[in-house]
Amino acid sequence: MRIFSSQQKLTLKFAALACCITLITGCAKSQPNTFTFTADLPPDFAYVAAVYYEPAEGETCTVETKDNLAPVFNSQWRKEYKPDSEVEIRITRKGCPLVVRRIELEINSAYGKDRGDFGRESAMVVIRHELKEQSRGTFSETGESVFYGHCQWLFRTSGKPRILRKILDCKAADEKGERKRGRPFSAYTLDQLPGKTVKMKIMLAKEEKPGWGDTWVAVPGGWKRCLGKGFEDERAYCDGNYTDFSTFKMVDGRICTIYPGCTE
Structure with missing residues (x-):
């Protein structure tokens, strides 16, 4: 049996402590500096995400906007779309340590071929150092957090030709699709995010409805556009006149009398 001197025992204790510190530091350094943002969207929908950074808590440095432009995911959503976006949590710009603060989201869907034939709504993810427990998103055992939204298409006519246009209306929702006040939204703390996945799940109403009241009349098979005072009357x-209706033009050029079927 080997007997150690007091000096040797002290040396071994320091060595063991140094080993523990190395292990702890190694674990801290190995923690991911990214999380994944993704979305489960209806067919032909896409999101655009702009990620904004601000100086970390306690930092006195500042960075001009031109040197701190927000990275944007899926900016060319019409041509190329990827549901998964890898978001950095901490970055350094111009020597200033920054942390992710918010993700501004656009929910987009095209209903025609022209550049203007699309609907757009907004959503948001915010990140803070601290949040009350009831205010922050929760993660499953697999490391995924889901927040929900519910969208509906609203239709109207525009201009003297009465061209049909569509508006996308999205609200926050629960997992069953029940709409709530405000836009789709979730919040997290910085320490929740490393290596995790945040998912936005959007549900779409099966039926569309008029953009505002007393302009269309529900009939068997769809909706008919009230005539008003004539085609010069854009509104x-x-x-009170629910017997005189007008034609309208679909975005593909068809002249129709009923929406969505076009012909009765």
Whole structure:
């Protein structure tokens, strides 16, 4: 049996302590500096995400906007779309340590071929150093957090030709699709995010509805556009006249009498 001197025992204790510190530091350094943002969207929908950074808590440095432009994912969503975006949590710009603060989201879907034939809505993810427990998103055992939204298409006509246009209306929702006030939204703390996945799940209403009241009349098979005072009357409220209707033009050029089927 080997007997150690007091000096040797002290040396061994320091060596063991140094080993523990190395292990702890190694674990801290190996923690991912990214998380994944992704989305489960209806067919032909896409999101655009702009990620904004601000100086970390306690930092006195500042960075001009031109040197701190937000990275954007899926900016060319019409041509190329990827549901998964890898977001950095901490970055350094111009020598200033920054942390992710928010992700501004656009929910987009095209309903025609022209550049203007699309609907757009907004959503948001915010990140803070601290949040009350009831205010922050929660993660499953697999490391995924899901927040929900519910969207619906609203239709209207525009201009003297009465061209049909569509508006995308999205609200926050629960997992069953029940709409809530405000846009789709979730919040997290910085220490929740490393290596995790944040998912936005959007549900779409099966039926569309008029953009505002007293302009269309529900009939078997769809909706008919009130005539109003004539084609010069762009607003064309029904105003009690539910027997005189007008044609309208679909974005593909068809002249129709009923939406969505076009012909009765």
